[in-house]
Amino acid sequence: MSTATESASKQTWYSSLVAFFSKWGTIITIIALLIFFSATMPSFRTGSNMVTIMRSISIVTVIATGITVSLTVDGFDLSVGSVATFAVALIMSFFVWYGWGTIPAIIVTLLVTLIVAVVNSFLIVKLRIYDLLATLATMFIFEGVAMTYTGGGSISQGMPRLDGTPTTGTIPPEFRLIGQSPYIIIIMLVIVTIVHIFLTYTKHGRYLYIVGGNREAARLSGIPVNRYRTLAYFLSTLLAAMGGIMLGARIGSAQINAGAGYLMPAVAAAFIGFSVAGIKKPNAIGTLIGAILVGLLENGLIMMSVPYYSLNIIKGLVLAIALAITYYRKHD
Amino acid sequence: MEPKHRLDMKGISIEFPGVKALDQVDFSVQSGEIHALVGANGAGKSTLMKILGGAYGHYQGDIYFDGKKVDIRYPADAKALGIDVVYQEVDTALIPYLTVAENIMLDKMANEMKGKHFIRWGDIHRSAQEVMKQVGIQLDTHTLVQDLTLAQKQMVLIARALATNTNFLVLDEPTAPLSQTETEELFRLMRDLAQNQGVGIVFISHRLPEIFEICENITILRDGKVVAETTIDQLTQQKLVELMLGRRFEETYPKMQAPIGDVIFEVRNLNEEYGRVRNVSFSVRSGEIVGITGLVGAGKTELCKTLFGAYPIQSGEILLNGKPLKMKSPHAAVQQGVALVPEERRKEGVLVEEPVFVNLTLPSLDRFTRGPAFVDTRAERATARQVIQDLGIRTPSENQKVAYLSGGNQQKVAVGKWLIADAEIYIFDEPTKGVDVGAKHDIFELIGELAKQGKGVIYASSEIPEILDISDRIYVMYDYAIVKEFETSEATEEAILFYSAGGQQ
Numbered sequence: 138m139s140t141a142t143e144s145a146s147k148q149t150w151y152s153s154l155v156a157f158f159s160k161w162g163t164i165i166t167i168i169a170l171l172i173f174f175s176a177t178m179p180s181f182r183t184g185s186n187m188v189t190i191m192r193s194i195s196i197v198t199v200i201a202t203g204i205t206v207s208l209t210v211d212g213f214d215l216s217v218g219s220v221a222t223f224a225v226a227l228i229m230s231f232f233v234w235y236g237w238g239t240i241p242a243i244i245v246t247l248l249v250t251l252i253v254a255v256v257n258s259f260l261i262v263k264l265r266i267y268d269l270l271a272t273l274a275t276m277f278i279f280e281g282v283a284m285t286y287t288g289g290g291s292i293s294q295g296m297p298r299l300d301g302t303p304t305t306g307t308i309p310p311e312f313r314l315i316g317q318s319p320y321i322i323i324i325m326l327v328i329v330t331i332v333h334i335f336l337t338y339t340k341h342g343r344y345l346y347i348v349g350g351n352r353e354a355a356r357l358s359g360i361p362v363n364r365y366r367t368l369a370y371f372l373s374t375l376l377a378a379m380g381g382i383m384l385g386a387r388i389g390s391a392q393i394n395a396g397a398g399y400l401m402p403a404v405a406a407a408f409i410g411f412s413v414a415g416i417k418k419p420n421a422i423g424t425l426i427g428a429i430l431v432g433l434l435e436n437g438l439i440m441m442s443v444p445y446y447s448l449n450i451i452k453g454l455v456l457a458i459a460l461a462i463t464y465y466r467k468h469d
Numbered sequence: 470m471e472p473k474h475r476l477d478m479k480g481i482s483i484e485f486p487g488v489k490a491l492d493q494v495d496f497s498v499q500s501g502e503i504h505a506l507v508g509a510n511g512a513g514k515s516t517l518m519k520i521l522g523g524a525y526g527h528y529q530g531d532i533y534f535d536g537k538k539v540d541i542r543y544p545a546d547a548k549a550l551g552i553d554v555v556y557q558e559v560d561t562a563l564i565p566y567l568t569v570a571e572n573i574m575l576d577k578m579a580n581e582m583k584g585k586h587f588i589r590w591g592d593i594h595r596s597a598q599e600v601m602k603q604v605g606i607q608l609d610t611h612t613l614v615q616d617l618t619l620a621q622k623q624m625v626l627i628a629r630a631l632a633t634n635t636n637f638l639v640l641d642e643p644t645a646p647l648s649q650t651e652t653e654e655l656f657r658l659m660r661d662l663a664q665n666q667g668v669g670i671v672f673i674s675h676r677l678p679e680i681f682e683i684c685e686n687i688t689i690l691r692d693g694k695v696v697a698e699t700t701i702d703q704l705t706q707q708k709l710v711e712l713m714l715g716r717r718f719e720e721t722y723p724k725m726q727a728p729i730g731d732v733i734f735e736v737r738n739l740n741e742e743y744g745r746v747r748n749v750s751f752s753v754r755s756g757e758i759v760g761i762t763g764l765v766g767a768g769k770t771e772l773c774k775t776l777f778g779a780y781p782i783q784s785g786e787i788l789l790n791g792k793p794l795k796m797k798s799p800h801a802a803v804q805q806g807v808a809l810v811p812e813e814r815r816k817e818g819v820l821v822e823e824p825v826f827v828n829l830t831l832p833s834l835d836r837f838t839r840g841p842a843f844v845d846t847r848a849e850r851a852t853a854r855q856v857i858q859d860l861g862i863r864t865p866s867e868n869q870k871v872a873y874l875s876g877g878n879q880q881k882v883a884v885g886k887w888l889i890a891d892a893e894i895y896i897f898d899e900p901t902k903g904v905d906v907g908a909k910h911d912i913f914e915l916i917g918e919l920a921k922q923g924k925g926v927i928y929a930s931s932e933i934p935e936i937l938d939i940s941d942r943i944y945v946m947y948d949y950a951i952v953k954e955f956e957t958s959e960a961t962e963e964a965i966l967f968y969s970a971g972g973q974q
Contacts, residue, residue, distance in 0.1 A: 339841070350820050356798075358803075359799050
């Protein structure tokens, strides 16, 4: 009997350690990385480098909050990278090809990209295709749409269109401000705060989580399930498009597949965010912390002169670890 | 005759977050015996059997097989000793898109194919055929499990248990979804297994007459402790209920008389899109409890879901206070004052991963918002505490996850959320399924209370005595249609059964 109690207490000790790490592991890792990089590289510690890190994660974070919203309804939006690409192409064309001002360009870009949300929710809610597969399809479709729209090339100021027509439009300097610190960081923080408040403190946020938790029970409780699933995909597209606009402001041109590279770190950030502080649900603050971890790692490794072409190995590993923490549960 | 075996569980204790589910429990069963394990909801019956089946590895205490100490921590450990558990939720244990044969032979295919890589389909179907013959069920082994009835699924699960060498078979509330004839069929099988094949059977049920009919020995649990272990002939039903509840208990539920008013809810020639409701017409008056009964599979659940907008309507009308309702979805139904407590509690009635208060306020969250849509959790919690108190929901607090509540208390949550929502018409689909007598009493009182407030209640159940106890009027269903209407005062169990079974006069 006494040995049984002993082994039981050992077991609880072990499982509470596991629980502690799955709760606080992300934050501990961030602190550990900060200490390690600071100790090995004096230049890392500088305030300007911290700002650089925050600036570099801004776009990833905003796109990742989009994925986060799609995760709340137990969905998954893979098309966010293509939405960002599409948004960059649109807004640059509005500036360079048509000479529009900042405000109308942003508004029209956000509206047009919502076509992706319409297609996504039609495939997922009406035709009942699995989220992951439906958005895999739209990911390709809108990558193609963006590329077709730009004629398979990039758009930048002063560059003629592919058919040789010269362009006269310019990128407004106030638009470029969006891509610079501190504005880009402030925009990110505002977006994260709004999404956090929306998900945590409003009726709609509660319903999104409930729909994700048990769709049939939610339906039989009188929640308009399809409406909320559609809402989730509209929000994820909207947030991804905002990320795309920030990206356009940052690089000042539309490159082929500009947004594609943001998909993986955004997925990683959203999944790391699951477990932060033991929330065990997709959430905006956690996603921000996840993005910080990914950005920190990337920044530190680049400064340690790990070649850029090897970075994906690290990023992939971080994603694997984040998924492991999310899905690993002691069997009970 | 198989060799005799004996299984002893000694001093079993187990804890879950916030609850000590079992406390120093002793339990024994031997070959050839049918042993009843009874107790109120939350007494720990299913937990004890899950430990025996290896589903919970973190218990304390010892298990002896034929007097030798054994360590059961994983399902495979239990299987190796020939212990098979058929759990309450049959659907979780079956693979719907595989055939009957594959499902029956699943354990064998999973555990006895070491070193082999190719499946002989002929053998699989032949062996499955054989086991099914032994169990006495007739099914095409090529049928997909998703096309079976609940009763057939249960038989498939029992057949699977028997496909491997079985010494002990645990049946956790196997009769809950079964009709009378199906139950008798199951009992025939259980007797055959115990007497002729020397299997030791542990039988869990809330239906007391069944226990007296089939079991020899009985162990009674209350609040995670054994309160009695005896032979069944030492007990009366009355005494058994007292032991389970720890208090005296009146056997019948005094029907609360509510003043019955005018017709408030009317259904005219209702047909469901896929024929799951056929030309149904009936009415409910204010303050009236209308019973809908019939055998399992007669279409009660389908009718409830159609009335709630969860199944599509092909033709017909539903009127509330003379106004036709548009039942496009459950959302529309709730908006128009119709509430449903569904049959599949854990899948449809409650969100087990959410705390009690979130479940309770779910359909009426609009009432707990400030400003544009901000949820006022303080008001939410206060209301939840009130409901917990009113319904006597046993939970440490309103923040407890529903998963940690017992079946009866989960059901009270499933009912409670509609009390806050304040509907006009309440539809209950088998609300006492898997609920002990104490909680059943509470639920009956609650339904009586609703009627008193002038609500209309539709109470669907295949438990005829219950329907006779609680309803004012009864509709009998057979083959997706209403075949007979009774005033409860004029109905008898025999007459209802006659019409339920398709009898015609």
